[in-house]
Amino acid sequence: MPQWLFAFLAALAIIGALGTILQRNLVHCVLGFALVLIDLGVLYMGLGAVTVGFLQIIVYVGAIMVLFLFVIWLLNIQADTGVRGGASLSLKLVGALAAAALAAELFVVFSHAPKLREVRTIAPAFGSVATLAHVLFSRYLIAFETTSLLLLAAIVGAVALARRLAGQSAEVAAMPSQPGSAARESRREVA
Amino acid sequence: MRRRAHTQRLLASDSGVTIELVIGAIKAVVIVLLVLGLTTLMLWFERKGSALIQDRIGANRADIFGLGKRLGMPNFGVINTVLADPIKMFTKEDFVPDGADRFLHGLAPFLALFPVIITFAVVPMGDILKIGKYEIDLQPANLNVAALYVLATIGIGVYGIALGGWASNNRWALLGGIRASAQMISYEIAMGLAIIAVVVTYGTLDLQQMCRAQGGVWFGFLPRWGILLQPVSFLLLLISGMAESKRVPFDLPEGESELVAGYFTEYSGGKQAVFMMTDFAEVLLVAVLITVFFFGGWQVPWLYRDGFHFPGGAAWLLPNIAVAILQFVAFWIKVIILSCLQILIRWTLPRLRYDQLMRLGWKGLVPLGLLNLVATAFVVVAAGGK
Numbered sequence: 225m226p227q228w229l230f231a232f233l234a235a236l237a238i239i240g241a242l243g244t245i246l247q248r249n250l251v252h253c254v255l256g257f258a259l260v261l262i263d264l265g266v267l268y269m270g271l272g273a274v275t276v277g278f279l280q281i282i283v284y285v286g287a288i289m290v291l292f293l294f295v296i297w298l299l300n301i302q303a304d305t306g307v308r309g310g311a312s313l314s315l316k317l318v319g320a321l322a323a324a325a326l327a328a329e330l331f332v333v334f335s336h337a338p339k340l341r342e343v344r345t346i347a348p349a350f351g352s353v354a355t356l357a358h359v360l361f362s363r364y365l366i367a368f369e370t371t372s373l374l375l376l377a378a379i380v381g382a383v384a385l386a387r388r389l390a391g392q393s394a395e396v397a398a399m400p401s402q403p404g405s406a407a408r409e410s411r412r413e414v415a
Numbered sequence: 416m417r418r419r420a421h422t423q424r425l426l427a428s429d430s431g432v433t434i435e436l437v438i439g440a441i442k443a444v445v446i447v448l449l450v451l452g453l454t455t456l457m458l459w460f461e462r463k464g465s466a467l468i469q470d471r472i473g474a475n476r477a478d479i480f481g482l483g484k485r486l487g488m489p490n491f492g493v494i495n496t497v498l499a500d501p502i503k504m505f506t507k508e509d510f511v512p513d514g515a516d517r518f519l520h521g522l523a524p525f526l527a528l529f530p531v532i533i534t535f536a537v538v539p540m541g542d543i544l545k546i547g548k549y550e551i552d553l554q555p556a557n558l559n560v561a562a563l564y565v566l567a568t569i570g571i572g573v574y575g576i577a578l579g580g581w582a583s584n585n586r587w588a589l590l591g592g593i594r595a596s597a598q599m600i601s602y603e604i605a606m607g608l609a610i611i612a613v614v615v616t617y618g619t620l621d622l623q624q625m626c627r628a629q630g631g632v633w634f635g636f637l638p639r640w641g642i643l644l645q646p647v648s649f650l651l652l653l654i655s656g657m658a659e660s661k662r663v664p665f666d667l668p669e670g671e672s673e674l675v676a677g678y679f680t681e682y683s684g685g686k687q688a689v690f691m692m693t694d695f696a697e698v699l700l701v702a703v704l705i706t707v708f709f710f711g712g713w714q715v716p717w718l719y720r721d722g723f724h725f726p727g728g729a730a731w732l733l734p735n736i737a738v739a740i741l742q743f744v745a746f747w748i749k750v751i752i753l754s755c756l757q758i759l760i761r762w763t764l765p766r767l768r769y770d771q772l773m774r775l776g777w778k779g780l781v782p783l784g785l786l787n788l789v790a791t792a793f794v795v796v797a798a799g800g801k
Contacts, residue, residue, distance in 0.1 A: 251519075287600060
């Protein structure tokens with residue numbers, strides 16, 4: 225990958241990440257996050273991990289982020305009204321701790337990473353489907369199968385929960401909020 | 416002296432790179448123009464075909480300065496569909512409803528169309544074309560994980576529809592958008608399973624390699640097309656592909672009898688035209704994928720690299736350029752036939768109910784796809800494949 229391309233993609237990822245945390249409207253935040261994930265996928269491809277890059281886009285952008293949108297719409301989460309100072313002290317404390325832990329982790333990872341002049345070129349088969357499959361089904365077989373069992377358990381659990389909820393409540397769900405919902409509500413009040 | 420030789424070598428390699436680039440650009444332009452042109456053609460098929468099916472006349476009015484009439488030509492409505500309607504749509508007022516998210520409302524149609532168009536980049540339209548010393552692979556982008564690329568772009572296609580519904584600030588539109596995203600995510604699973612079974616069968620993710628593997632014959636006469644190996648996958652891909660293109664019988668996101676026009680209720684003029692184009696481009700895409708996976712792609716029965724070898728021993732040798740043209744034409748004829756099949760289905764069946772749609776997807780196609788995949792894997796391993 226040429227350096228200018230890497231710089232462009234890295235800048236785009238940072239813009240997307242800032243968009244994710246700084247915007248008020250949750251749908252815009254999700255789109256910012258989707259941009260980051262697509263961008264990461266392209267970065268993986270540029271670094272030689274083509275398969276992982278495409279899988280990243282299929283799984284995260286094609287499925288998980290759409291579910292995020294669903295949750296936001298169906299749980300009827302309103303856009304941030306712009307009132308600041310809402311977060312409590314404990315929330316800020318936990319956030320600061322998590323950020324510090326992440327920074328420490330990054331520091332350790334970078335300090336253990338090989339020096340740039342020691343980096344060797346990767347093998348031609350690196351990142352291909354065959355190589356990836358071989359590693360997954362030999363060296364990491366147990367981890368791989370355990371993960372799939374875990375996911376299966378999560379699916380069964382989700383279905384069981386949804387069943388019970390569906391049996392209990394016959395309440396009509398509220399319509400999700402849309403860009404002009406607040407205005408619509410206020411108009412209704414005036415009328 | 417040495418420097419001059421070096422410069423010459425540089426220049427030579429440079430011009431080689433330039434020609435590669437030019438060839439790549441030509442391939443890209445050709446595929447985009449073909450897709451847009453065929454999309455319009457599909458629109459015309461839909462118009463006149465539906466009229467034929469419903470015993471109507473269909474579009475037959477528009478003419479250029481009465482030229483066709485003066486020359487005594489029958490009017491088949493081509494000018495209506497290809498010229499008059501696009502001009503009308505793109506010159507209409509572009510209306511954005513009050514309180515809509517203006518940015519996303521404008522972005523959504525293009526977010527829907529773009530992933531569909533770029534998917535065609537990996538479509539193999541023919542084998543190798545030799546011009547002079549250059550061997551041109553008639554696949555715009557030769558990607559060795561093309562099947563994954565197809566799944567990725569189809570996955571991104573959900574956003575345009577869902578966001579179009581949400582950003583319109585209209586409840587019918589929002590319901591349509593939610594329906595569309597639920598439907599497309601559900602049927603993507605069946606589609607993925609169908610494609611994975613094909614990938615397991617051929618042992619490659621490369622669409623060009625799949626087409627090559629479908630060359631040759633069985634029993635001396637039967638073309639080795641994928642549909643004979645994977646008939647279940649073919650049905651799965653056809654059904655889930657039609658659901659992805661959101662057309663009858665799977666047009667619940669539009670559902671004009673309940674939701675006005677579903678996710679594009681608040682769209683007018685050019686943006687609505689882009690949504691409509693997306694649908695037809697998806698019809699074309701499904702036809703292209705089915706052709707590549709199950710009908711030999713660009714393979715013409717009994718045509719090999721050096722010409723025809725008919726069963727029985729007769730042969731008709733052809734130059735490379737003729738073979739390439741035949742393959743190219745055969746590919747697009749197969750695509751057009753499969754697109755027409757989808758249009759025929761669209762005008763034959765009524766719309767499903769939403770619970771029927773979900774039942775068909777999750778309880779019908781997904782288990783069938785899983786069974787098919789497991790059976791395929793067993794057969795491939797038993798046959799000693801990779």
